[in-house]
Amino acid sequence: MSDRNRDRSGENPDRPPACLAPLPALIVDWYRENRRRLPWRETVSPYRTLISEIMLQQTRVEAVKPYFERFLATFPDIVSLSDADDDLLNKAWEGLGYYSRARNLKKCAREIVDRFGGVIPQSYSDLLSLSGIGPYTAGAIAAFAYGQPVAAVDGNVLRVTARITADSGDVLTPTVKGRLTDLVSSLVPKDAPGDFGQGLIELGALVCLPNRPPKCDVCPVRALCRGYAEGIAERLPVRGKKTERKLDRRTVLVIRSGTRTLLHKRPARGLLAGLWEFPNFSGGFSEKEALDAVRAYGLEPLRVVSLDPSRHLFTHIEWQMTGYLVLVGEPDRPLPDGFVMPETDDLLSRYAIPSAFSAYTRRLRDPLPR
Ligand code: SF4
Numbered sequence: 052m053s054d055r056n057r058d059r060s061g062e063n064p065d066r067p068p069a070c071l072a073p074l075p076a077l078i079v080d081w082y083r084e085n086r087r088r089l090p091w092r093e094t095v096s097p098y099r100t101l102i103s104e105i106m107l108q109q110t111r112v113e114a115v116k117p118y119f120e121r122f123l124a125t126f127p128d129i130v131s132l133s134d135a136d137d138d139l140l141n142k143a144w145e146g147l148g149y150y151s152r153a154r155n156l157k158k159c160a161r162e163i164v165d166r167f168g169g170v171i172p173q174s175y176s177d178l179l180s181l182s183g184i185g186p187y188t189a190g191a192i193a194a195f196a197y198g199q200p201v202a203a204v205d206g207n208v209l210r211v212t213a214r215i216t217a218d219s220g221d222v223l224t225p226t227v228k229g230r231l232t233d234l235v236s237s238l239v240p241k242d243a244p245g246d247f248g249q250g251l252i253e254l255g256a257l258v259c260l261p262n263r264p265p266k267c268d269v270c271p272v273r274a275l276c277r278g279y280a281e282g283i284a285e286r287l288p289v290r291g292k293k294t295e296r297k298l299d300r301r302t303v304l305v306i307r308s309g310t311r312t313l314l315h316k317r318p319a320r321g322l323l324a325g326l327w328e329f330p331n332f333s334g335g336f337s338e339k340e341a342l343d344a345v346r347a348y349g350l351e352p353l354r355v356v357s358l359d360p361s362r363h364l365f366t367h368i369e370w371q372m373t374g375y376l377v378l379v380g381e382p383d384r385p386l387p388d389g390f391v392m393p394e395t396d397d398l399l400s401r402y403a404i405p406s407a408f409s410a411y412t413r414r415l416r417d418p419l420p421r
Pocket of ligand 1: 266
């Protein structure tokens, strides 16, 4: 998003259209009655809001719930997060995916320690200057945790407001995003910015649903909604075409010596940076090619078994994986740099392995083939 649009989530003195004047009170009242009890809402602090909002980027509420308190137990404050051991951080993030968020979170914590004395800043512009914090997250921390009258506009809010205003522009374009953000900014009530912001999001999650018919019959703002009145709500918001994911065919090798399994640490930059993985290669390997790759590590294959294919969707890439389980003898020389061969319990408890490999990780406790 351009700087021009980034600034749009800040305070906006423009007056809202008169027909929408009752909207803030309707949203706030509805939210206070109907909000879900979520761990990060029971006790609110800037740190808890920061962590939950970063976790909720690209991950569903239900999936975040079990990780939130566990992460906070491991890293209870900004200082502990700023000093986090990378492997421990990745392990605490395991299961949430999109690990670059965890790396940026640590970088953000360091910046807060260095530039703001360890205190999460209150102002929207200071928040926006931190690594990994975009306009939505800056607005969410400012409004939900600090009670600042600023907007927090995510995909839910864009959908709800596009429907309420019957805006048929493409919400993926900066122009339409900016227009709807300006509208929300003009509506934020000074006495309840957090409940208003969270109320719009909650309405989008529970009533004005994505990819399904909105539940207009139970909606608190139906009387104001132009999309409903014009019978076009279900067709909104309009979204332009996204670029197709690139297909990447890969071969994954689960190389085991008894109860130990070979892992490789990925490079510090790029996709899944710094995480542990089963050795894997571009292309679909034959059994012979798989065994040649194992021998290249200085290991002697004893047995090979084909594993079920699996696939994983990243934002821009789709991995289509075939796999082999290769049983090898006890290594008789040091493993190459960047490789380890931990016991299964150790591997599962200490090593962060991306969910892209979950089809292979979850079979590690299966009995070995004879
Ligand atoms: Fe969404 Fe329907 Fe409510 Fe309009 S009336 S905001 S379309 S749920």
